[in-house]
Structure formats: C-alpha cells, structure tokens
Amino acid sequence: MKIHREGLATILLTFAVLALLNGALIYFFGHMPLLWKSVATFSVVLFLFIISFFRIPAREMKLDESLVIAPCDGKVVVIEETYEPEYFKDKRLQVSIFMSPANVHVNRNPISGQVKLSQYHAGKYLVAWHPKSSTENERHTVVIGNGKTDILVRQIAGALARRIVNYLKPGMQVVQNEELGFIKFGSRVDIYLPVGTQVNVQLEQVVRGGQTVIATI
Numbered sequence: 574m575k576i577h578r579e580g581l582a583t584i585l586l587t588f589a590v591l592a593l594l595n596g597a598l599i600y601f602f603g604h605m606p607l608l609w610k611s612v613a614t615f616s617v618v619l620f621l622f623i624i625s626f627f628r629i630p631a632r633e634m635k636l637d638e639s640l641v642i643a644p645c646d647g648k649v650v651v652i653e654e655t656y657e658p659e660y661f662k663d664k665r666l667q668v669s670i671f672m673s674p675a676n677v678h679v680n681r682n683p684i685s686g687q688v689k690l691s692q693y694h695a696g697k698y699l700v701a702w703h704p705k706s707s708t709e710n711e712r713h714t715v716v717i718g719n720g721k722t723d724i725l726v727r728q729i730a731g732a733l734a735r736r737i738v739n740y741l742k743p744g745m746q747v748v749q750n751e752e753l754g755f756i757k758f759g760s761r762v763d764i765y766l767p768v769g770t771q772v773n774v775q776l777e778q779v780v781r782g783g784q785t786v787i788a789t790i
Contacts, residue, residue, distance in 0.1 A: 580627025591616040634750040634783040643785040647672040665765040685749040686719030713739040725765035750783045
C-alpha cells in the first residue's frame, strides 16, 4: 500500500496539530491521566483514519479496450437515462458511484483515449445523493474519446468533500486506469454512456476502481 501524494500535506499537518494538542494536555493536565489518555487514543484513531483515506492499495488492474472500468471505489447509486446538458446535450445513460469517507479516493480513467474536455465548475456542496448535485455542486467534467465512443466522467464534491483534484487537460492521450484525479473526503463520480450501452453493474453494487467492469462498449 502507498500513500497518495495529495495526502502528504494533510497528513503532516494533522500529525503536527495532534502532537501539539496532546503535548499541551499532558503539560497542563498531567494530573488528569483519564483526560489526556482519552484524547491521545482519539488522536491515534483519527491519524490512522487520515492515513487510510489517502491510501493507494496494491491492485491488479483490468485492461480491455472493449470495457468501461470503474473510475473509483464505492457503491452504485444511480443507473438511469437522463439528459446531459454540458457536453453531449442529449440523452445519455448515467451510472453514478457514491464514495464514502472510508473508500479509496483515487479516480481513474475508465477508458483509454483522447481528452476532449476537461472543465472545472464552482458550485454548491449539496449532499452527494441530492438529485441536483450533478449540475449544481462543485464539479469537474472530463470527456474521453477512443474512436468508438465518447464517455463523460464527472467528479462531484459533496457536503464533506471540498476539494476536487483533476490531472487531465484537453488533447492529452490517456490510458485506462491511470489516475484521472482525486476527491478529498468522500463524494461521487458520474459516468455518462451512450443510450443502449450494456451495463454490467446493478444498483447498490459495491465496485472497485480499476477492476469492476461498469459497461461493455
């Protein structure tokens, strides 16, 4: 297991703050062991959680140009036909994956191809399952085309997730399962496929980024 580069500053800052807090408690309240030991225990648990959040587990990735691979870990919460207003401006098949704070938060390219769009949008911080979060929340939209189809991937911030990181720029050639970006502290990722695409997942199914087959092109 590795630690993602996006987490290094957060981990160091958390360690420094917790170390100062616990040092101060021991200095001023050393005569109250129950207090500072309880805080110390909580601090260890919190620090381990922060490290876990930025983990990159060792994982054998699935590579297949005929498949759309899950861009993130999480649970499938939406599979429906809907109007996509930003790029396609027509009906698409939407598959949405909710990422809890406990999930791995690396986002990956679902297919290989050329980046046709990479656009950030400021917005609100509605809960990730809110029907309007796809169009009103802070988000970053990417479209990747491989000659056979164009697929839109949208990273969406939520009530807890307040920072979206995206590494792609228009014109780049990207490879399936390489890093697309990162969302800090939980949210969701939407995938927009052509109507009629064979979907290989079901609602409430838990998926793993880089491994689970979302659809067949």
